[in-house]
Amino acid sequence: MEDINVEDLKARLDKNEKFVFLDVREEWEYEDENLGAINIPLGDLPNRLDEIEKYKNQEIVVHCRSGARSGNAKKFLESKGFTKVRNVLGGIMAYNEL
Numbered sequence: 001m002e003d004i005n006v007e008d009l010k011a012r013l014d015k016n017e018k019f020v021f022l023d024v025r026e027e028w029e030y031e032d033e034n035l036g037a038i039n040i041p042l043g044d045l046p047n048r049l050d051e052i053e054k055y056k057n058q059e060i061v062v063h064c065r066s067g068a069r070s071g072n073a074k075k076f077l078e079s080k081g082f083t084k085v086r087n088v089l090g091g092i093m094a095y096n097e098l
Helices: 006-014 027-032 042-047 068-079 091-096
Strands: 020-023 060-063 085-087
Touching: 006 060, 006 091, 042 068, 060 068, 060 091, 068 085
Parallel strands: 020 060, 060 085
Antiparallel strands: none
């Protein structure tokens, strides 16, 4: 699936649109600031797939600090059969610049 920019993400969050929102930053980064997503750090993702398995065919929007880790998470999830994964381009840094 096509990635999403922070403007689109903000608009969707403001409208309370339904999608699975995943934050792959470390727990300390998430505790410092978060957008209300499910927090599963990228390094833990392979061992915690069961937590999101039920969303395999739903839209999953993944974000991190800059978009790099979430890009890797997208590739990993797609390799595990997740069909509708989108990366937030620029991550929370770009979101904060809005």
